[in-house]
Amino acid sequence: MNRIDQRFAALKEQGRTALIPYITAGDPSPEHTVGFMHTLVEAGADVIELGVPFSDPMADGPVIQKACERALKHGTRLSHLFEMVREFRETDHETPVVLMGYLNPIERLGYRAFAEQAATAGVDGVLIVDMPPEEAEELGPLLKEHGLASIFLVAPTTSESRAATICAHGEGYLYYVSLKGVTGAATLDVESVDRQLAPLRRLTELPLCVGFGIRDGASAAAVGRIADGVVVGSALVNRIAEGVDDTLSIAPALKEVLGEMRRALDA
Amino acid sequence: MTKFSDLTRLPDERGHFGPYGGRFVSETLSFALEDLEKTYLSLREDPDFQAEFDYDLAHYVGRPSPLYHAKRWSAQLGGAQIWLKREDLNHTGAHKVNNTIGQALLAKKSGKPRVIAETGAGQHGVATATVAARLGLECEVYMGAEDVERQKLNVYRMHLLGAKVIPVESGSRTLKDAMNEALRDWVTNVDDTFYVIGTVAGPHPYPMMVRDFSAVVGREAREQSLKQIGRLPDALVACVGGGSNAMGLFYPFVEDEEVKMYGVEAGGEGIETGRHAAPLTANAPQGVLHGNRTYLMSDEGGQIIDTHSISAGLDYPGVGPEHALWKDVGRVEYVAANDDKVLEAFRELTRLEGIMPALESAHALAHAKVLAPTMRTDQHIIVNLSGRGDKDILTVAKIDGVEF
Numbered sequence: 001m002n003r004i005d006q007r008f009a010a011l012k013e014q015g016r017t018a019l020i021p022y023i024t025a026g027d028p029s030p031e032h033t034v035g036f037m038h039t040l041v042e043a044g045a046d047v048i049e050l051g052v053p054f055s056d057p058m059a060d061g062p063v064i065q066k067a068c069e070r071a072l073k074h075g076t077r078l079s080h081l082f083e084m085v086r087e088f089r090e091t092d093h094e095t096p097v098v099l100m101g102y103l104n105p106i107e108r109l110g111y112r113a114f115a116e117q118a119a120t121a122g123v124d125g126v127l128i129v130d131m132p133p134e135e136a137e138e139l140g141p142l143l144k145e146h147g148l149a150s151i152f153l154v155a156p157t158t159s160e161s162r163a164a165t166i167c168a169h170g171e172g173y174l175y176y177v178s179l180k181g182v183t184g185a186a187t188l189d190v191e192s193v194d195r196q197l198a199p200l201r202r203l204t205e206l207p208l209c210v211g212f213g214i215r216d217g218a219s220a221a222a223v224g225r226i227a228d229g230v231v232v233g234s235a236l237v238n239r240i241a242e243g244v245d246d247t248l249s250i251a252p253a254l255k256e257v258l259g260e261m262r263r264a265l266d267a
Numbered sequence: 268m269t270k271f272s273d274l275t276r277l278p279d280e281r282g283h284f285g286p287y288g289g290r291f292v293s294e295t296l297s298f299a300l301e302d303l304e305k306t307y308l309s310l311r312e313d314p315d316f317q318a319e320f321d322y323d324l325a326h327y328v329g330r331p332s333p334l335y336h337a338k339r340w341s342a343q344l345g346g347a348q349i350w351l352k353r354e355d356l357n358h359t360g361a362h363k364v365n366n367t368i369g370q371a372l373l374a375k376k377s378g379k380p381r382v383i384a385e386t387g388a389g390q391h392g393v394a395t396a397t398v399a400a401r402l403g404l405e406c407e408v409y410m411g412a413e414d415v416e417r418q419k420l421n422v423y424r425m426h427l428l429g430a431k432v433i434p435v436e437s438g439s440r441t442l443k444d445a446m447n448e449a450l451r452d453w454v455t456n457v458d459d460t461f462y463v464i465g466t467v468a469g470p471h472p473y474p475m476m477v478r479d480f481s482a483v484v485g486r487e488a489r490e491q492s493l494k495q496i497g498r499l500p501d502a503l504v505a506c507v508g509g510g511s512n513a514m515g516l517f518y519p520f521v522e523d524e525e526v527k528m529y530g531v532e533a534g535g536e537g538i539e540t541g542r543h544a545a546p547l548t549a550n551a552p553q554g555v556l557h558g559n560r561t562y563l564m565s566d567e568g569g570q571i572i573d574t575h576s577i578s579a580g581l582d583y584p585g586v587g588p589e590h591a592l593w594k595d596v597g598r599v600e601y602v603a604a605n606d607d608k609v610l611e612a613f614r615e616l617t618r619l620e621g622i623m624p625a626l627e628s629a630h631a632l633a634h635a636k637v638l639a640p641t642m643r644t645d646q647h648i649i650v651n652l653s654g655r656g657d658k659d660i661l662t663v664a665k666i667d668g669v670e671f
Contacts (some may be wrong), residue, residue, distance in 0.1 A: 050377065057555060059293040066435055077568030103291060103555045105569030130291045130555065134281060155295040160406040162297060180295055191294045212455060257555040 003096040003124045004149050004172040007046055008207045008228065016172075016191045018229030019044050019220070020209060022100065023235055025084060026076025028039055028244045034087045035139035036240075036254060041095050043255045044262030047173075049127070049231065052081060052101030058130045063234040066241060073101030078105050078114070082121035087089060089122035098125040098151060098172070106139070113140040118247035125149035125172045133169040140169065155176050156196060165229045167204035174204065175238035184234030194226040216257075216262030224265040232261060270434065270599055277589065282471020285595065286587035289456040290470040296450075299457045302574050304362025304472040306377055311479065313352030316372065323368045327401075328358045330365075331574035332484075334491035335647070338553045340619045347642035349635055351622070352488050352516060352653040361625065361654030362484055362512045363394040364378035367463055369399035369480035369670060374461035380403040380529045381456065385449040386464045387414055387442035387508065388580030388627060389421025390654055391465030396430035406657035409448040421658050439573040444509075446557050451553025474587050488649055489519050497649050500636065502527040505651035506630040508544065508599065509589045514652035517599065528620075530590060531634040533576035533602030544574035544582050547594050547601035556584070561591045576628035577606040577662070580654075604633035609667065612636055613656065626662065627656030628652040641671070 001009075011018050025033050037048055049086055053071035057064060085097055095181045099118060106114045106128065114239045120125065126148055130140070133152060143150050149172030154163055157180065167174065176197065178188040188210075197208055210223045211231030243250035270528065277284045290300060310316040326331040330334075330354045341349045355360040357515075363396040364368035374382050374632045382404050408425055412434040415422050425432050434485075438444040439648030452460045467474045467481070485663040503520060505513035507530040512573050520526045532545035543549065546562040554563030556571060564584035574581045593599040604612075612632035617623045624632060642648070664671065 002435055056443065056447050058447045058557070059295075059454065061451070062437075075568070077570075084623075100462060104563070104565060104571070107554050107560075107568035108552060108565055108567065129293050130558070132290070132292070132297055134290050135291055153294040155293075157295050157298040159298055159301075166294075170617075177293075177295060182451045193639065201614060 001064070002147060002149055003094065003203055004047060004207055006202065007096050008173065013045060016226040017051050017227065018207065018209060019046045019258065019262055019265055020049055020229050020231040021045050021167040022049040022051060022063060022231060023083045023236055023240065024053055026053055026071030027237070027240055028065040028247060029074045030076050030080055032247060032250070033084045035251060037077060037088050038092065039251045039254050040073055040258055041092060043258035045095065045258065046229070047096045049100045050081060050085070052078060052105055054102040054105060057102060059182055061182040061190050061202035061234065063184040063237050063241065065214040067237045070078060070244070078109055082117050083161060085121040087094055090137045096124040097122065098127055099123055102260055103131050107153070108112040110138045111142050115146040119146035119148055123148060125151050127175060136169065151175055153199065156180055160199060164203055167206065169202070170204070173207040173209045174200065175231065176200070176208055176210045178210050181212070183212060186213060187215070187219065190222045190226065193223065197226060202215045211218065217260040220261040221264040221267065227239070230261070232267070269288070271524055274521050274596070274598060276470065276592070277476055280477070282358035284588045284592040286553070287561050287591040288471060288474055288559050291560065292470045292558045293454065295454045295457065295529065296671060297613045300470055300472070306373060307476050309470055319372060320369055324365065328364050330358065330483065331487045332356050334495055336489060337620050340616060341639065343619060344636060344639040346639040346644065347646040347648045348644065349639055350500065350647060350649045350651055352484060354484060354512065354651060354653045355622070355624065355628070355655035357456065359394045359397050359445050360657065361390040361394065362481065362515060363391045363620065364397065364466060365483055365515065365591040366393070366396040366465065366477050366480040366511060367398045370461070370463045371404070374404060374463070375402055377461060380460055381460045382463050383407050383409065383452050383460055384465060385409045385442065385445040385448050387445070387582055388578060388625070389418040389425070389581060390657060392430070392432065393421050393424050395424040395463045396428035399426045399430060405595060407452070407531045408432050409435050409445040409452070411439070411445050412436050413440040416444065417662055418579055418658060419661060422538045431581070439523055441574070441579065442618060442669060443571065466511040467514045467589060468557060468559055468561070468585060474589055477511055478514045478518055478589065481511050482518045484512065484515035484651065485517060485519035492649065499523055499526050500647040501642065502529060502648045504529045504531060504631045504635050504638065504648060506531045506581060506627050507547070507586060507590060508533065508583050508627065510587035511557070512651050514587060514589060516651045520597065528598065529638065530599050530601045530633055531630045532601060532603045533630060534605035537574040537605050538603055542575040543603060544576045544584065545603040546584060546586050547590065548603040553618065557590045561588045577609060578630070580627040581624070581630065588610065602634055604630045607635040613663065621651070623656035624652055625656050628653045
C-alpha cells in the first residue's frame with residue numbers, strides 16, 4: 001500500500017482531517033528545502049506537496065510565481081528535487097511526498113526516467129497541473145508501474161461526466177480547487193464548496209482534499225469540517241518570501257502558520 | 268511517409284496533430300474549452316454563420332486583399348517572380364483581423380460580454396480591440412512590458428479603441444508572459460470572458476479554429492494565382508512566430524504537392540548564438556506550454572528559454588502544433604532569417620516597391636530574397652505580406668539613431 005493510502009486510512013480511523021502543506025522546492029534556495037519539509041512534519045503535516053519550480057506557472061498567482069523565480073535563480077531542477085526527497089527519506093519513512101508542478105520539466109526529462117527516478121527517491125504521488133487525465137494516457141501507466149499515485153484536480157467548472165472520468169483515473173486523493181482563479185486568490189465560500197463535494201462523494205471513495213483560499217486556522221477548520229483534507233500553499237510561501245533576507249526566521253514562521261491550522265483542525 | 272492529403276483531416280477529435288497539439292490545461296479551463304469546441308463545431312458548418320463571417324471580411328476588413336506582382340523587386344533579384352499577398356491592406360493593417368472577426372462572432376454567439384487577448388507586436392491586440400469596439404464588448408489586452416515599450420504606437424491605438432492594455436512584468440516580459448497572464452485572467456473570469464487567442468497555438472480547439480479563420484488568405488491566393496499567373500505558384504513563403512499567417516496561406520495549398528512551402532522563423536542574432544526565436548529551424552526538443560505539445564525552446568531542466576527577435580510578433584519560444592507536424596512530415600521547409608537580413612529586406616521593399624512591410628513579414632521577404640535568385644524567371648513565389656510596417660517605424664528609427 002502506497003504511503004498516501006496508508007496515511008489517509010490512518011487519519012480516517014482517527015477521525016482526523018489531513019493537513020497538506022505546499023512549498024516550492026528550492027525556495028528561497030535549495031539547501032533549505034529538506035529542513036523545511038521536516039519542519040512542516042513537526043508542525044503537523046500529513047502529506048507534503050513539493051512544488052517543482054517552472055518558468056511559466058500559468059495556474060499560479062504572484063506568490064508562487066515569485067517562489068518559482070527564487071528557486072530557478074539557483075537552478076533548482078527535477079534532479080535536485082529527487083535528491084531532496086531522498087535526503088528527507090533518510091529520517092522520515094512515513095510522510096507521503098507528492099510532487100506538484102507543470103508538465104514541461106517532466107517532458108524534457110522523459111516520462112520513464114521521471115517515473116523511475118521519482119519512485120527511487122521516495123516520492124509517492126504526482127500532480128501535474130496542466131495534464132488532465134485525457135492527456136495522461138502515456139505517463140499514467142508508467143507512474144502506476146512505479147507505485148506512484150496520479151493525483152488530479154477537480155474544479156468548480158468540472159462537469160459531472162468529466163468528474164466521473166477524473167475519479168476513474170485518480171489515485172491517492174482528489175484535489176478540489178475551491179474557486180475559479182489562480183493560487184493565492186480570494187477567500188473561498190465554504191458552503192458552495194460543500195455543495196460541490198457532495199456529488200463527488202457519490203462518484204468516488206478517494207479522499208477529497210480542498211485547496212485554494214485557505215490562509216489561517218479559521219478557514220482551515222471551516223474546510224476541515226466538510227473535506228477529508230485541506231491544502232495550504234500561498235499562506236506558507238508568503239512566509240518564505242518574508243524571510244528571504246533572514247532565512248533563519250522562516251522555519252519558525254512556517255511552524256507557526258501550519259501549527260495554528262493543525263490545532264484548529266484537531267480542535 | 269504521410270500522404271499530404273491526410274494532413275487536411277487533422278486534428279483528431281482530441282485536438283492532436285500527430286504527437287503535437289492536445290489540451291494541456293488546468294482543470295478549471297477544461298469545461299470552457301469543451302464548450303468552445305462544441306459551439307465552434309456547430310457554427311463551422313452553419314451557412315448563416317459563414318455568411319456573416321464572409322460579409323464582415325468583405326465589408327469591414329476589405330477582402331479580398333490583392334495579390335500584387337512586385338515586378339521591380341523581382342527584376343532586381345533576377346530570378347523567380349515575386350507576388351505579395353497584401354494582408355497589410357486589411358483594416359487594422361495585418362492578417363490578424365481575419366481571426367478576430369471570427370472569434371468575436373463566436374464570443375457574441377456565446378453571450379460573453381468581455382474579451383481578453385495576448386499580444387506581441389500589438390497587431391492581434393489592435394485587431395481584438397477593434398472588433399470589441401464594434402460589438403460593444405469589454406476588452407483587456409495583455410502585453411509584455413518590453414513589447415509595450417517597443418510597440419508604443421499600437422498600445423495607444425488600443426487605448427483609443429477603448430481597450431485596456433495591461434503590461435506584464437513577469438518572466439521575459441514578452442509574448443509568452445502575456446499569454447501566461449491572459450490564461451490566469453481566463454481561469455479567474457471564465458464565466459463571462461471569451462479568450463481571443465491570436466495564433467494557431469494554445470489548447471484545442473484554438474489551433475484548428477484560428478487556422479480555419481485565417482485560411483481565407485490561402486483560399487484567395489490560390490484563386491488569384493490561377494487567374495493572374497494562370498497556374499499555381501511554385502513556392503509560398505510566410506513568416507512563423509506562432510504561425511497564424513503562414514498557416515492561413517499554406518493550409519489551402521497543402522494537398523498541392525507541386526507547391527513548395529517555406530516557413531521563416533526569427534533567426535534573431537543567429538541560430539548558432541542561441542539568441543533567436545526559431546524552435547523549428549533549431550530543432551528544439553518537444554515540450555508542453557500554453558496548452559499544447561510542440562517544438563519548444565527550453566533548457567535541459569525544461570524551463571522555457573528567453574527568445575530574441577527584432578520583431579515582437581515573432582518573439583515566442585514555441586510554435587503552432589500543426590507546423591510542428593508539417594516539419595516532421597516534410598510538407599513545409601522551415602528556415603530562419605536573422606535580424607540584419609530582415610532589416611535589409613524591410614528597406615529594400617520600401618524603396619523599390621513603395622510598400623513598407625511589418626518587421627514580422629520582412630522575415631518572409633528576407634527568405635524570398637534568398638530563394639528567388641535560385642529559381643527561373645518563369646517561376647512564381649507568393650510571399651505573405653502579413654502586415655504593414657507603420658507600427659515598426661520607431662524601432663527602425665532607433666536603429667538608425669533617429670529620435671522623435
